[in-house]
Amino acid sequence: MIQQQYPSQLLEKAVQEFSKLPGIGRKTALRLVLWMLRQDDSDVTQFTAAVNELKCGVKYCKVCHNISDTDICPICADQRRDQTTVCVVENIQDVMAIENTQQFNGLYHVLGGVISPMDGMGPADIEIDSLIQRVGEGTVQEVILALSPTMEGDTTNFYIYRKLAPTGIKVSVIARGIAVGNELEYADEVTLGRSITNRTLFEEK
Amino acid sequence: MIQQQYPSQLLEKAVQEFSKLPGIGRKTALRLVLWMLRQDDSDVTQFTAAVNELKCGVKYCKVCHNISDTDICPICADQRRDQTTVCVVENIQDVMAIENTQQFNGLYHVLGGVISPMDGMGPADIEIDSLIQRVGEGTVQEVILALSPTMEGDTTNFYIYRKLAPTGIKVSVIARGIAVGNELEYADEVTLGRSITNRTLFEEK
Known part of the structure; x- marks a missing residue:
């Protein structure tokens, strides 16, 4: 198969990142990235911010190790x-x-x-x-x-x-x-x- | 169908953002987000940076309107x-x-x-x-x-x-x-x- 040539390095890089996601191949990744390009700037910022905030802010419950926004998750605290x-x-x-x-x-x-x-x-x-x-x-x-x-x-x-x-x-x-x-x-x-x-x-x- | 209860607001938000992508439902979005959570911080930063840089940095060729990193795309310039x-x-x-x-x-x-x-x-x-x-x-x-x-x-x-x-x-x-x-x-x-x-x-x- 011919390795797809992308007209833009930035596009290439974004596609590469998306195709790392489980179950997402290069073709789907390209589709997602091009869709992203058609969205408003603010929507894209909101997307990346949500991912970053999750990664930085997420906690795991100290008791049950479930994902949580607090030290003890709502289930354990109930x-x-x-x-x-x-x-x-x-x-x-x-x-x-x-x-x-x-x-x-x-x-x-x-x-x-x-x-x-x-x-x-x-x-x-x-x-x-x-x-x-x-x-x-x-x-x-x-x-x-x-x-x-x-x-x-x-x-x-x-x-x-x-x-x-x-x-x-x-x-x-x-x-x-x-x-x-x-x-x-x-x-x-x-x-x-x-x-x-x-x-x-x-x-x- | 019961609306899925997420144990974390941050998780909920990230899933919501991912499920806006075309062809990605809430179940797949959750899988992608949880996969993301298991990655290194640097990998996630790299992912979001690639998306942001693409969105900010991408240009469209002034001649043919193809996506490009430069004002005139490599094809038109050749x-x-x-x-x-x-x-x-x-x-x-x-x-x-x-x-x-x-x-x-x-x-x-x-x-x-x-x-x-x-x-x-x-x-x-x-x-x-x-x-x-x-x-x-x-x-x-x-x-x-x-x-x-x-x-x-x-x-x-x-x-x-x-x-x-x-x-x-x-x-x-x-x-x-x-x-x-x-x-x-x-x-x-x-x-x-x-x-x-x-x-x-x-x-x-």
């Missing part, structure tokens, strides 16, 4: 929430996803990743020690492991479980099963198998 | 190029696309759009007057219309042709026909019809 239950998730999106369900009233602990030797992520690279310490303080009575059902997620679950076992605290894992609305026949065997093993009593709703 | 042939295109991407073919050695004229009453774009909103003026200066001997074969493109072609007719200059249109590599049977009738009307003598290559 005394109406159940302080005895902590849900362990991989990242910030997972917190938002669970919050959206409006089914969970406890607190979170954001690991910031999962154990993945292939990607050079060990237990020390994610917020496991702070979780153990947090649990050690005595308020927490149950830890819910809500990581993705991947090999890395399961490894991390197991690692955390082993670390927490000596404390005698209750450790649970979110249910694996057939997703609501999915066809049974298309479910993979492991999921289907687990959904039978972990069956629950039928409840009239 | 004396080895055929100064008598001007290819009229809709936008900057089209210049790059034609340059990539390495089949054209003349100059360009970037209209910056096509006549489209539905979008409120009239002849005065695009660089038609400057084209007429440029042709009037006497060097140009042929104008090649290379707009997209859409209704708007054809309208613009016709408008430009009518404006140039009194000058007696040669006006040509890029060939419409079956794309190289395409199956004949899947071509639409208009294209197929034109490809027969506009047949060329067979040449051994």
Whole structure:
């Protein structure tokens, strides 16, 4: 393929920066940059300012490591929430996803990743020690492991479980099963198998 | 749908800005912003600086209105190029696309759009007057219309042709026909019809 020649160094540089973004190729980057060029100066300044301010101003909650504008995030600071239950998730999106369900009233602990030797992520690279310490303080009575059902997620679950076992605290894992609305026949065997093993009593709703 | 609650105002603002970009929804915007957060401060500064510098520093060639770092773009300034042939295109991407073919050695004229009453774009909103003026200066001997074969493109072609007719200059249109590599049977009738009307003598290559 011919390397696209840009008529402007500034354009070339901006396209290069945009194409570093995940899932954005050079063609899309060019489209975004040219769109940006058509906007008002003030809109572009607003865009770059928002990015810079986020990068400089963002904080992580000292308790749960969720993103926050304050030292302690609104969830951890909310005394109406159940302080005895902590849900362990991989990242910030997972917190938002669970919050959206409006089914969970406890607190979170954001690991910031999962154990993945292939990607050079060990237990020390994610917020496991702070979780153990947090649990050690005595308020927490149950830890819910809500990581993705991947090999890395399961490894991390197991690692955390082993670390927490000596404390005698209750450790649970979110249910694996057939997703609501999915066809049974298309479910993979492991999921289907687990959904039978972990069956629950039928409840009239 | 539940409006996603962000744990941080700064995050909310950055996501809002990213989701203004064409083809970027809120979910992708969030992914991009969180990716940005994981980058080094210097990388983020470099990104925003590239966008700001482009917006402030970019120029448009005074002759052809292509994007440029200088008052006259490198193509217009290149004396080895055929100064008598001007290819009229809709936008900057089209210049790059034609340059990539390495089949054209003349100059360009970037209209910056096509006549489209539905979008409120009239002849005065695009660089038609400057084209007429440029042709009037006497060097140009042929104008090649290379707009997209859409209704708007054809309208613009016709408008430009009518404006140039009194000058007696040669006006040509890029060939419409079956794309190289395409199956004949899947071509639409208009294209197929034109490809027969506009047949060329067979040449051994």
